[in-house]
Amino acid sequence: MPEMKATRDAxxxxxxxxxxxxxxxxxxxxxxxxxxxxxxxxxEFPDRFFNLGIAEQDIIGTAAGMSMNxxxxxxxxxxxxxxxxxxDFLRIAVCYNNRNVKVIGSHxxxxxxxxxxxxxxxxxxxxxxxxxxxxxxxxxxxIEAKKATRAIAGMKGPVYMRLGRPPFPVLTKESxxxxxxxxxxxxxxxxxxIIACGLMVSEALTAAETLERENIDAGVINMHTIKPVDEQAxxxxxxxxxxxxxxxxxxxxxxxxSAVAEVLGQHFPAPIEMVxxxxxxxxxxxxxxxxxxxxxxxxxxxxxxxxxxxxxRTG
Amino acid sequence: xxxxxxxxxxxxxxxxxxxxxxxxxxxxxxxxHPGGSLSELEVLIALYYYKMKHKPDKPDWSQRDRFIxxxxxxxxxxxxxxxxxxxxxKDELKTFRKLGSRLQGHVYTGVPGVEHNTGSLGQGLSVxxxxxxxxxxxxxxxxxxxxxxxxxxxxxxxxxxxxTSGHHKLDSVCAILDCNxxxxxxxxxxIKNEEPILDKWQDFGWHVxxxxxxNFSEIINALDEFDTVKDRPTFIKANTVxxxxxxxxxxxxxxxxxAPDKEQLAAALKELGF
Numbered sequence: 314m315p316e317m318k319a320t321r322d323a324x325x326x327x328x329x330x331x332x333x334x335x336x337x338x339x340x341x342x343x344x345x346x347x348x349x350x351x352x353x354x355x356x357e358f359p360d361r362f363f364n365l366g367i368a369e370q371d372i373i374g375t376a377a378g379m380s381m382n383x384x385x386x387x388x389x390x391x392x393x394x395x396x397x398x399x400x401d402f403l404r405i406a407v408c409y410n411n412r413n414v415k416v417i418g419s420h421x422x423x424x425x426x427x428x429x430x431x432x433x434x435x436x437x438x439x440x441x442x443x444x445x446x447x448x449x450x451x452x453x454x455x456i457e458a459k460k461a462t463r464a465i466a467g468m469k470g471p472v473y474m475r476l477g478r479p480p481f482p483v484l485t486k487e488s489x490x491x492x493x494x495x496x497x498x499x500x501x502x503x504x505x506x507i508i509a510c511g512l513m514v515s516e517a518l519t520a521a522e523t524l525e526r527e528n529i530d531a532g533v534i535n536m537h538t539i540k541p542v543d544e545q546a547x548x549x550x551x552x553x554x555x556x557x558x559x560x561x562x563x564x565x566x567x568x569x570x571s572a573v574a575e576v577l578g579q580h581f582p583a584p585i586e587m588v589x590x591x592x593x594x595x596x597x598x599x600x601x602x603x604x605x606x607x608x609x610x611x612x613x614x615x616x617x618x619x620x621x622x623x624x625x626r627t628g
Numbered sequence: 629x630x631x632x633x634x635x636x637x638x639x640x641x642x643x644x645x646x647x648x649x650x651x652x653x654x655x656x657x658x659x660x661h662p663g664g665s666l667s668e669l670e671v672l673i674a675l676y677y678y679k680m681k682h683k684p685d686k687p688d689w690s691q692r693d694r695f696i697x698x699x700x701x702x703x704x705x706x707x708x709x710x711x712x713x714x715x716x717x718k719d720e721l722k723t724f725r726k727l728g729s730r731l732q733g734h735v736y737t738g739v740p741g742v743e744h745n746t747g748s749l750g751q752g753l754s755v756x757x758x759x760x761x762x763x764x765x766x767x768x769x770x771x772x773x774x775x776x777x778x779x780x781x782x783x784x785x786x787x788x789x790x791x792t793s794g795h796h797k798l799d800s801v802c803a804i805l806d807c808n809x810x811x812x813x814x815x816x817x818x819i820k821n822e823e824p825i826l827d828k829w830q831d832f833g834w835h836v837x838x839x840x841x842x843n844f845s846e847i848i849n850a851l852d853e854f855d856t857v858k859d860r861p862t863f864i865k866a867n868t869v870x871x872x873x874x875x876x877x878x879x880x881x882x883x884x885x886x887a888p889d890k891e892q893l894a895a896a897l898k899e900l901g902f
Contacts, residue, residue, distance in 0.1 A: 339765065361765065363796075371754045371788035378758020381743070382690075382766060386758075402785070405748045406755055410737065 317480035323455035325350020327462040343390035351389040373402035392418025392434035421475035422562030424600035433595040439567025442540040447471040449540040460491035496546035502532030506550035513560035520614035551583040556621035565589035584624035586617035654887040657725040664702035667808035667868035674847040684714035698752020699777035703735035715741035750783025779811030793861040794833020801861040808870035829863040841866025
């Protein structure tokens with residue numbers, strides 16, 4: 314069993330380290346710093362921490378203003394509130410103005426669990442990736458979350474990063490490279506390529522092992538950056554395998570699957586099967602139960618991979 | 629500090645000329661927002677010709693006072709004031725709203741002197757707060773002014789931000805309300821009454837002042853009073869007339885977002901004494 318650790322925990326620890334290294338880092342919170350782990354920063358740097366209350370629009374607008382004098386604001390709350398509630402502010406105050414604001418949405422995806430549909434953010438990739446100027450990132454594990462947090466602090470411009478609530482399996486190593494916009498191939502395969510992000514990468518790896526036993530050689534790509542999506546990685550995977558599966562804790566419309574399909578359609582058409590929440594809201598349940606019920610498990614990826622392979626073979 | 633009556637006279641004369649330039653640029657563009665541009669003009673002139681620290685030849689001078697136009701549709705007046713102040717060539721005013729121009733239809737940072745793009749209402753005050761908080765963190769002493777419309781403050785986000793300014797005692801923030809009483813489809817008080825406006829801002833922790841928004845002495849006194857207020861932000865309710873200075877536009881909702889044609893422009897300029 315791999316080590317388990319939540320990406321939000323790694324984010325909170327790294328944000329604190331960054332706070333020690335760079336006094337321009339400031340943090341804004343929508344009264345959820347306990348949950349987003351921004352409280353680690355708050356405890357050591359109360360003068361650079363602002364809980365603006367339950368007011369996501371105000372948080373994003375204030376963050377935009379703070380960035381105008383060289384500060385690097387991290388605006389932290391639940392993914393669902395920051396992206397959905399404050400969308401117009403993200404569009405104008407942050408993206409249109411191209412402000413150096415880091416938008417951190419924790420509790421992304423179905424794996425939020427028992428809080429149910431209103432808390433489960435399943436549309437953030439879609440609505441954030443259509444905005445110009447911003448980058449959209451979803452780290453696969455705690456180690457990558459640490460690297461991603463450092464990377465976004467070190468680059469200029471707006472970023473949205475989605476984090477998860479429950480512990481995720483730690484799949485990467487400290488020595489692995491992380492570069493925004495550059496996918497990581499975790500497993501090579503010649504029959505089908507599974508392109509996944511976040512928690513779904515570990516499901517994809519389990520699926521690849523099952524497929525191997527059935528003589529299907531499946532590769533797994535960790536597409537941690539949803540925007541800009543790594544076009545070359547998608548095109549290469551399609552050329553090498555001719556069959557693509559995407560997997561994400563997100564609505565089937567508009568997210569990673571759509572981003573990959575856009576690349577395929579424009580550059581190298583190939584069959585694609587998408588593992589995602591099928592245009593419905595979630596509900597209360599444990600993360601495991603929800604992934605099962607909404608068909609986001611390794612076996613769902615296996616089925617999709619077989620379909621993709623079959624479509625390729627039959628044309 | 630107070631101004632001599634001759635100085636006030638020169639500001640009044642500026643306002644008359646600027647009204648002409650606003651109307652001319654709107655007619656040239658064929659679209660735009662005259663009502664709010666004409667109502668806010670004296671406030672902008674008082675800020676840029678009397679109150680604010682700024683350097684037109686160095687728009688990003690770090691010690692400058694900041695101005696956020698939250699009612700971004702009323703940019704014609706700001707563009708005219710900035711051009712006359714020397715931030716960019718006046719000749720460019722005629723490119724307003726045209727393809728390729730930096731004079732975008734809603735206030736835009738491509739224009740020297742503009743700090744922030746707005747256009748979706750209800751965003752500017754949060755940005756102003758953020759600027760003021762960053763100044764506090766970084767030990768800088770400039771002030772941040774934010775101009776809001778009275779239609780605009782129907783946006784709930786304005787009140788989120790008003791609460792933040794009050795809670796954090798942002799005494800370097802001065803919000804000015806261009807209270808022209810008319811929004812796109814009629815009188816504000818009929819669409820959604822906001823009065824008593826001063827009480828609301830006071831309750832949110834603001835020092836409040838009410839002025840005639842077309843009277844330079846009153847505006848200037850209020851801006852000077854803002855300097856003396858400590859530990860709370862200042863809210864200036866500037867009572868104005870939508871479409872001020874052009875009789876057929878005054879108080880008329882239909883002139884919120886419509887440019888005068890050439891005949892209407894000629895009639896307006898005649899009224900203004902040109």
